[in-house]
Amino acid sequence: MTARVVERYNPRVEEPRWQKAWDDTHAFEVKHDDTKDPYYVLEMFPYPSGRIHMGHVRNYTMGDVLARYKRMLGMNVLHPMGWDAFGLPAENAAMQNKVHPKAWTYANIAAMKKQLKSIGFAFDWTREIATCDPSYYQHQQKLFLDFLKVGLVDRKKSKVNWDPVDMTVLANEQVIDGRGWRSGAVVQQRELTQWFLKVSDYAEDLLDALDTLDRWPDKVRLMQRNWIGKSEGLRLFFELTERWQNFMALEVFTTRPDTIFGASFIAISPDHPLAKAMADRPEIAAFIEEAHRIGTATEAIDKAEKLGVFTGIHVKHPVKPGATLPVYIANFVLMEYGTGAIFGCPAHDQRDLDFARRYNLPVIPVVLPDGADADTFEVASEAYTGPGRAYHSEFLDGLDVYAAKKKIAEYFAARTVDNHQQGTVEVNYRLRDWGISRQRYWGCPIPVVHCEACGTNPVPDAELPVVLPEDVTFDKPGNPLDHHPTWKHVKCPVCAGPALRETDTMDTFVDSSWYYARFTDPTAATPTTPAIANSWLPVDQYIGGVEHAILHLLYSRFFTRAMKKAGHLNLDEPFKGLFTQGMVVHETYKDAAGEWLSPADVIVSGMDIRTAKHAVTGAPVEIGSIEKMSKSKKNVVDPDEIVATYGADTARWFMLSDSPPERDVQWTEAGVDGASRFVQRIWKLVNDALDLFEAAAPAEPDMSDAATAEVRKLVHRTVANVAGEIEGLRFNRAVAQIYELTNGLTKFVASVVEHPTPGRTAALREGVERLILVVAPMMPHLAESCWALLGNTAMLVDSRWPAVDDALLVDSTVLIPVQVNGKKRAEITVAKDAPNDVVEREALSQDAVARMLDGKPPKKVVIVPNRIVNVVV
């Protein structure tokens, strides 16, 4: 036998070769046909910032493994990719670099698409969509108009963060210490008329349906649950002791009506109508202004003291005849929640207690913890919010919190104040309607026209899309659409008189709220083709970052419901399975001057005490903490460089190895080197095996040969296990299984070389082929090269996942550990499913067991069949 000269596997040649072959054969293009089972795997599409980063590589590799695996199972796999292409960075680039947002965005898309292609993802690129393209956003405008028709759109005033220099609305996260992140100007609270999508219409449904999402992480469901923030309570009227202007009564919302006997004050929000009506008094005006100032500095809320100002007004205590409660304006009461007014029960609410201590208001405990003594129980600096029984509460005394709430609700329901039922049971949600208006250029225009004569009217369907004008300038602050000389001047669609276009564009979260549906028929003349959308959706497996756990996923869930109502599809939940992957992190490096350094500029050495120096200057470098890869800390590794140096398969393999996918993975040189070595090991294994195949006559595996039987069991077990791990997205465990198989096969090659038989060689061929097939979803290029080397003329990409011989998964004998008092002392090999008495006899006959027994009979022998024996002495 003459061993071939094995060239090292060269990904720089092989990878582009297979990428081209897949392209040429349209391997990943999927048609909507119903002969095969559909499977929809989707990764969160990227913002086209210009470069992909390792986080994308990790995210898309996971989806790709699943897509390729499901394809091998014979499923019709939809695996599309597109671009979340509207957004502020394009406008910033326009301002800084004098490049048009459209040109900038499409150049970035082209660059990133090239990068994604170089990693060999099995995307159906014929379905590519960019949300900034009129062919996409015209349908979004149609959806907006349809939502308007079915009553899911609202136009109302709302408070916004207004940057007076940039003349734009800022999101909360763009306000830093009360100032605009870009201009540094003090942000104002302004009331603007905004478009809203009525998410809150579905609050209850969005909450309830979380229970049906059993393939979502509990963590995400919990975050959504908290975000929706349902609370059940009572709306309760308090009558003023005497009328003040038009105010006869104050309405509060409370979830603790059972503590009404402990009430000692009323607090209203600085934005409450009563507070506003009193703003002519200087001390109240000053207080309101101060509260607003703190309100914008989000961080300051943490430490903000509970402050208030007394209004001079009192209300009648609703259950203590003759008693009154003072009314304060308090900085901790939010106008946006409930009624903007509360009653304070200091003994059982921490905020109320802090407030009461400051203003010397009474603290009256009315809930007694179980086991506490009514005579001695006191509330000092910590409010008691736990369960217990009502006391000091007259007709509620003795009832538990739940029963007391019920009874007091009935009591107030039967009374009236100021012609209102005094108390009404009500459910409140933290979730509010979704304000989608943005005073920006690079977004989807809101398709409405404002006419002085006819009011606000939708743009007729026939006139869609409302296309963004391209001749805009960014040299003035404010919205370029608003500055455009002609664009906004149109005829009113109703009276044909002069009218103005809406110049606000939509929040970019709208764009990403329905793209998964558009992918099912990306060239349809309507937003979706309902029959096609319904057959693909819901997405079987959605994969992305946990940072979208709340907003994007909640908005998408809302959109699915809204699109259903408007007749565009017929399902409730868009994503059946959700997986949130961890970040890619890397060490950080700083030089003596405190400047961040790129890993490429640093040489690290040493083991226990690691030191680093600059690659060029040799200057000492400080090794910093491990952080998410980010440009600002320079701890990024460029996928292009990795692909150029190691190849895409190495990067893919490393991203899947070691760390559980939901956790962060640390990018290390050593790890990448290890992955790269493994690529070569597989290549060498296949080449070594090939020498043996060429020398041997065809045959069946010889199961009478112990080494053959053993290796075949390993092969079939691994195929079965890897399938299970991929299904469960436990890629790190799949990787470990594949390592074990490779180790096993490498050893087997040596034994076949030593004692070659046709039966052994046949088993080796079976093993090597299956190894390549199970590796294929993870390292598709290497797998194709090996597959071709093994003599296959058809591409592996069209191969099926290998069948498993179940008979090889069960052993006739089992190795069972024997414990004495729970500590392992011996192992026995017995027939599978051997009767307990046989197992017991065998176990007790072990030297180590006999020694521990010391001649005495065992107290007890626990036998778990085929698993373990525990002898209790």
Added chain:
RNA sequence: GCGGGCGUGAUGGAAUGGUAGACAUACGGGACUUAAAAUCCCGAGGGUGUACACCCGUGCGGGUUCGAGUCCCGCCGCCCGCACCA
């Protein structure tokens, strides 16, 4: 503050209540080589011991169990989310 998660070798991490440390990385030793790289083989939680072997060991302290990394209670530490939501 509230809610959730996590603490296992030098490192990333395995382990339906049933042999703790699979697999990988780093490390050490050996083979091959003029040499190195690559590759292959071997070793390895800590401790006692010539060996067979024994003791200790999954953040800390208790508990349940024949048996606990896993379940329960109480601490400590780290991470994440929400944050005056009445």
